[in-house]
Amino acid sequence: MKIANVEAVPLRMPFNHAGSDRDVTAGGWPALDFCLVKVTTDTGIVGWGDAFSYHCRESVVAAVEHMVKPAAIGQDARDIAGLNHRLQQKFHLFGRYGITLFALSGLDIALWDIAGKAAGLPLATLLGGTTDRTLPAYSSLFILRDKEKVMADVWRSLDEGYEYIKLHEIGEVEVGAAREVAGESIPIMVDVNCPWTPEQAIRMARKLDQFELHWLEEPVFPPEDFNSLARVRGETGVAVAAGENWCTSFQFAQAIEAGAIDYAQPSVTKVGGVTEFRKVVALCEAAGVQVMPHSPYFGPGFLATLQLASAMPNPGLVERFYVTPEASLYGDWINPVNGAFRVPNGPGLGLDPDPDVIKQYRVA
Numbered sequence: 001m002k003i004a005n006v007e008a009v010p011l012r013m014p015f016n017h018a019g020s021d022r023d024v025t026a027g028g029w030p031a032l033d034f035c036l037v038k039v040t041t042d043t044g045i046v047g048w049g050d051a052f053s054y055h056c057r058e059s060v061v062a063a064v065e066h067m068v069k070p071a072a073i074g075q076d077a078r079d080i081a082g083l084n085h086r087l088q089q090k091f092h093l094f095g096r097y098g099i100t101l102f103a104l105s106g107l108d109i110a111l112w113d114i115a116g117k118a119a120g121l122p123l124a125t126l127l128g129g130t131t132d133r134t135l136p137a138y139s140s141l142f143i144l145r146d147k148e149k150v151m152a153d154v155w156r157s158l159d160e161g162y163e164y165i166k167l168h169e170i171g172e173v174e175v176g177a178a179r180e181v182a183g184e185s186i187p188i189m190v191d192v193n194c195p196w197t198p199e200q201a202i203r204m205a206r207k208l209d210q211f212e213l214h215w216l217e218e219p220v221f222p223p224e225d226f227n228s229l230a231r232v233r234g235e236t237g238v239a240v241a242a243g244e245n246w247c248t249s250f251q252f253a254q255a256i257e258a259g260a261i262d263y264a265q266p267s268v269t270k271v272g273g274v275t276e277f278r279k280v281v282a283l284c285e286a287a288g289v290q291v292m293p294h295s296p297y298f299g300p301g302f303l304a305t306l307q308l309a310s311a312m313p314n315p316g317l318v319e320r321f322y323v324t325p326e327a328s329l330y331g332d333w334i335n336p337v338n339g340a341f342r343v344p345n346g347p348g349l350g351l352d353p354d355p356d357v358i359k360q361y362r363v364a
């Protein structure tokens, strides 16, 4: 079974969130970008992958079309681990983390979708897990920078049944407001996205500790400063989560060795796909580190995360980016029920993306 074609399928989908009237980045964040990766085999099986592309869609699409596609066509679609390794080696001079690995992740996810379809099994089952379970979800709030909006979104999350909430706030006021609304028993995580020096991070972790953080995410820049993350943990006692910006399982191994994290956050659309994600899971299980998948996605990467989590003895918490996309590629499956995700049990990733939604949101 050979790879007959690889195609980047870029989408751009408007979305709503509680901070809709606020310009989030310099250019705003008006739409969710997708780079779906459609792989077809010479036996006619179609697999769907997902390459990370928020704010970088055109570059990722170019990497899929001009780097990954020519290297993948004609290769054995079943030799997923081998092809992943060979392409990592072939592309290493273009950067071991970033656009190249995002594109490669998309191919890898599609090939695992094909493997499941060829076997007639959902990916979770293929990997030794089961789809006959639910996965606890957490509500991952948008960057709001507004106390009232944070409070409203925490209320709404609790009302919808979420039992865990993550903020993307860096201020005491907003975090304190969330704790006030959530009460004492709801775990609150705070993701700050690498804003601080080690000293600032230690000072802020001590300040935020009064709000009983379940974890503090990416407190230090640069993200791969493992020794400083270890210092934050050691000197404050606050649990640290990180990993969405790390390069393959090799940096996860170094982070674990340095004692940098309580929670590991591999991202299937960034880290090197299902193949590399599984290596991270194996490392973490051997070291007693809990995996908390990074998955603020609505495409095949989200389904791949559900399937991977279902194949883990302890799936951790699955992230639901708390925004409202204009449409869904997978109907209601992107929404948790009573705070937990169901796992689709069709072959491969469990479901194929809705062709009408693709048609409506496809961009050049």
Ligand SMILES: [Mg+2]
Pocket (backbone or CB within 6 Å): 191, 193, 217, 218, 244
């Ligand atoms: Mg994060």
